[in-house]
Amino acid sequence: MPELQQSIKRQRKYLLYLLAIFVLGWGFTSTPTIYAGLILGTALSLYNHWIISKRITRLGKAVDEGRKIPSLGTILRMGSAALAAMIALQYPDQFNLISTVFGLMTAYAVIMIDFGIQHFIKRTNGKER
Template sequence: MPELQHSIKRQRKYLIYLLAIFVLGWGFTSAQSIYAGLILGTTLSLYNHWIISRRIERFRKAVEEGRKIPSLGTILRMGSAALAAMIALQYPDQFNLVSTVCGLMTAYVVIMIDFGIQHFIKRTNGKER
């Protein structure tokens, strides 16, 4: 399980770096509504990542102790996505809806890329056969 915790921390760090890049893009380019949408979506994506990581830890503890398995917070994550869409629709001149949706997907893209990189590293080091 420590490997999972390291992966979650690494992915969270990548998301924060990506968010910083989007803030710089918002501050230094003329495409402010696009970057504002990316910032909004990525912020809520980071929140969703935090929720799922907490729920996975609860899930693991429940399995170890033989208790009833709790939910993984799907309603909360869907609610945050709906909130992002509502904000982007309410203020279309400040937030681009398409970039907000793309921002909501960034955590999943980061997870897939991180998994691919880690799999490649383990494979080249001979730890996985």
């Protein structure tokens, strides 16, 4: 479990770095609506990442204790994605819908990239067979 917690912290840190880059892009480029959509989507993607990480921790504890496995919060995550889309559709002059959708996928991309990097590191260090 400590490795999972380290991975979650690392991914959360990467998402915050990306969010900071998007804020800089929003403030200093000529396409603020694209970056505003990325900010909106990534912020809600970070929220979704937080939800799933808490639920996975609960799932691990339930399995260890032999209890019934709780839900992973799919409805909450789908609801936040719908909220992002509704905001982007309501204010098209402020948020780009396509970049909002890309922002919503940011956490999943970060998770996959982080997994690939960590797998490569373990493989080159000889810790994996």
